[in-house]
Amino acid sequence: MGMEQGEFSLSAGEFARIKARVYSVAGISLSDAKRTLVISRLSKILRALELPSFNAYVDYLERGGSAEDGQDFINALTTNLTRFYREDHHFEHLRSHVRALMAERPRGSRLRIWSAGCSTGQEPYTIALDLLAAFPDLRRWDFKILATDIDTAVIAKAAAGVYPESELAGLSSERARLFAKGGDGSIRIPAAERDLVSFKPLNLIGAWPMRGPFDAIFCRNVAIYFDKPTQGEMFGRFSQMLAPEGFLYIGHSENLGSGGEGFRLVGKTIYQSREKLNKRAA
Ligand SMILES: C[S@@+](CC[C@H](N)C(=O)[O-])C[C@H]1O[C@@H](n2cnc3c(N)ncnc32)[C@H](O)[C@@H]1O
Structure with a gap:
């Protein structure tokens, strides 16, 4: 007050x-x-x-x-501002990447995506909703999304998968239909998409216990809170966690700075691991 x-x-x-x-x-x-x-x-x-x-x-x-x-x-x-389908062009790019991977790999293969600094879950759930709608066959793949954040309160909210209906503002009716209606002014992430996402607390400047590799990493609007050396170190570590031909998606006002060595820019705030590309070519 x-x-x-x-x-x-x-x-x-x-x-x-x-x-x-x-x-x-x-x-x-x-x-x-x-x-x-x-x-x-x-x-x-x-x-x-x-x-x-x-x-x-x-x-x-x-x-x-x-x-x-x-x-x-x-x-x-922490500052946790986020929304569904934030920076739409990233999801469009991811769709074409996943389409290519599904054409390349045997059906049922492993496919992993990491949302690092996922806040209340809108980013990893957008990935799940968008990809399952585009590729229903993904249900038969070993497809998982890891979603992490340092803030344990947002992780708990995210895991519940329940949001106020106002979160749909600005989404097309086609996209709004991907959500389940709670009837009480709330919307829910349907079980199929919710089950694809594992939410875990993780400090990006600490140890990363997971093995990877990830076919795509989203780390958007997180590095803006870090200084340049911290950003550079984190982006360098992401390049080690990416699969060959994997992509890194960052926030609209961010760049890789000194961590950009292992990457090449392939689209607006979209990077591909250069080290891995060279290894493949060798
Ligand atoms: C503005 S939100 C971005 C959410 C989402 N990625 C997006 O772009 O809409 C930034 C998130 O980064 C998280 N964060 C800040 N420092 C972090 C750290 N050291 N490790 C992991 N997450 C961190 C915050 O808790 C917050 O939820």
């Missing part, structure tokens, strides 16, 4: 401590413009923990906080 605004003040030193912590844990670089956001997002936690100041809160996280407290801190500071 408005009355609670200004309940806690954030000194430059406290802001610096919070910035250092979210950077070291999640790779997220908070600009000075995010000060108000930090105050509003973290004040709720301070109140719940009955702590008097941001300094007391960081002390608490450093000295006695549980893993859950640490996770709440990260969850509060």
